[in-house]
Amino acid sequence: MSDTPDSAVRTYTEQHRAAFLDDLAAWLRIPSVSAQPEHVGDVRRSAEWLSAKLAETGFPVTEIWETPGAPAVFAEWPSEDPGAPVVLVYGHHDVQPAAREDGWSTDPFEPVIRDGRMYGRGAADDKGQVFFHTLGVRAHLAATGRTTPAVHLKLLIEGEEESGSPHFRALAEERAARLAADVVIVSDTGMWDENTPTVCTGMRGLAECEIELNGPDQDIHSGSFGGAVPNPATVLARLVAALHDTEGRVAVPGFYDGVTELTEAERALFAELPFDEDTWLRTAGSYATAGEAGYSTLERVWARPTAEVNGIGGGYQGAGSKTVIPSSALVKLSFRLVAGQDPERIQEAVRSWAEDRIPAGIRHRITFSPATRPCLTPLDHPALQAVARAMGRAFGTKILFTREGGSGPAADLQDVLGAPVLFLGISVPSDGWHGPDEKVELGLLLKGVETTAHLWGELADALR
Numbered sequence: 001m002s003d004t005p006d007s008a009v010r011t012y013t014e015q016h017r018a019a020f021l022d023d024l025a026a027w028l029r030i031p032s033v034s035a036q037p038e039h040v041g042d043v044r045r046s047a048e049w050l051s052a053k054l055a056e057t058g059f060p061v062t063e064i065w066e067t068p069g070a071p072a073v074f075a076e077w078p079s080e081d082p083g084a085p086v087v088l089v090y091g092h093h094d095v096q097p098a099a100r101e102d103g104w105s106t107d108p109f110e111p112v113i114r115d116g117r118m119y120g121r122g123a124a125d126d127k128g129q130v131f132f133h134t135l136g137v138r139a140h141l142a143a144t145g146r147t148t149p150a151v152h153l154k155l156l157i158e159g160e161e162e163s164g165s166p167h168f169r170a171l172a173e174e175r176a177a178r179l180a181a182d183v184v185i186v187s188d189t190g191m192w193d194e195n196t197p198t199v200c201t202g203m204r205g206l207a208e209c210e211i212e213l214n215g216p217d218q219d220i221h222s223g224s225f226g227g228a229v230p231n232p233a234t235v236l237a238r239l240v241a242a243l244h245d246t247e248g249r250v251a252v253p254g255f256y257d258g259v260t261e262l263t264e265a266e267r268a269l270f271a272e273l274p275f276d277e278d279t280w281l282r283t284a285g286s287y288a289t290a291g292e293a294g295y296s297t298l299e300r301v302w303a304r305p306t307a308e309v310n311g312i313g314g315g316y317q318g319a320g321s322k323t324v325i326p327s328s329a330l331v332k333l334s335f336r337l338v339a340g341q342d343p344e345r346i347q348e349a350v351r352s353w354a355e356d357r358i359p360a361g362i363r364h365r366i367t368f369s370p371a372t373r374p375c376l377t378p379l380d381h382p383a384l385q386a387v388a389r390a391m392g393r394a395f396g397t398k399i400l401f402t403r404e405g406g407s408g409p410a411a412d413l414q415d416v417l418g419a420p421v422l423f424l425g426i427s428v429p430s431d432g433w434h435g436p437d438e439k440v441e442l443g444l445l446l447k448g449v450e451t452t453a454h455l456w457g458e459l460a461d462a463l464r
């Protein structure tokens with residue numbers, strides 16, 4: 001347990017709150033939309049603004065890292081403590097597109113504070129959550145009387161996350177030596193809700209595949225040829241039907257090899273979350289749950305691998321009828337992966353599973369997009385426990401654990417740096433990521449400041 005007095009952190013945060021919010025508003029005014037060519041200059045301006053702000057915060061090293069696309073910001077603050085653990089914080093400074101006519105109540109790039117919330121594009125995703133680290137490290141120093149952080153602190157804030165991070169992996173590989181860390185903290189994430197602070201422990205990976213089947217050289221008459229040659233649409237339907245067994249398990253041989261199973265402790269903690277399945281179904285716009293037998297909805301979404309049909313087609317789909325055997329059929333599949341699954345082995349397993357089921361006379365093309373690896377930090381990892389303790393001190397309540405069903409570039413850092421990835425975010429589902437009236441709850445933002453103020457001491461103690 002660190003000796004940082006919690007009240008000193010709170011007082012420091014309160015004293016600097018107004019200037020902190022003014023600075024964040026100034027950053028939100030820069031429309032750093034990475035997807036839109038007309039904002040190329042703004043994304044650069046955002047990187048320069050952040051780099052200058054980090055220097056002002058006290059980081060002795062701040063650099064703009066160029067990529068073939070938008071620039072990233074790197075900052076480093078070594079610890080005077082010999083043997084201090086090295087921590088890398090990841091976030092992004094680019095934002096989703098936004099326009100008043102999308103349904104915003106006010107200009108998305110002219111932030112306003114209403115009812116204890118700051119509204120503006122990037123308030124939660126992700127500028128607000130990057131920014132709490134600036135005041136957080138100052139509060140850490142002020143409350144402990146230190147002149148350098150208790151950990152060797154590094155920040156990498158990329159500029160292309162909202163455009164799919166096309167150059168991120170290459171950047172991480174190229175700069176792996178500078179980025180080397182014992183732990184990666186991702187602050188581009190959220191908590192369960194306003195009253196339930198949580199730490200996310202992992203994300204699923206993703207493998208995507210397209211299977212095209214070709215039969216006759218062109219569509220042919222079903223009366224003249226039907227029943228006597230293979231039909232690619234029928235073969236494709238059989239393939240898709242064979243994807244799952246009757247228990248909802250993926251039937252590709254070897255698919256579950258190496259899967260990290262949920263522990264009883266984790267299942268019990270998931271079950272403590274105030275999850276309401278009816279509300280969840282309404283959000284999904286779906287009318288029933290379905291999936292792998294023996295698992296709850298949250299477990300299915302967070303901790304189990306899946307196979308989904310994302311698109312399927314072949315043959316005539318216009319009005320009326322057209323009696324043909326189609327020449328081709330196509331399906332797009334995606335597989336969400338969990339810790340222990342290797343995307344390359346999954347791709348090979350899917351390929352041989354499909355090829356085994358394609359009869360003579362049907363030619364096939366199976367292609368895979370670049371895969372994203374899963375990442376997971378076990379509940380008993382000392383760094384994860386340190387994050388939960390720091391958050392518990394800030395929020396004054398029990399911290400629960402979640403996972404993320406989606407996939408992201410964080411896994412690249414785990415992969416390239418060989419360091420566990422931990423997720424620390426204070427955003428809540430109502431923050432409206434990517435939508436109109438994106439906002440951040442100021443109370444939670446300041447809890448983020450307090451959490452990071454406690455975190456560096458907690459991590460140094462836990463990892464030494």
Ligand SMILES: [Zn+2]
Binds near residue numbers: 125126
């Ligand atoms: Zn984000």
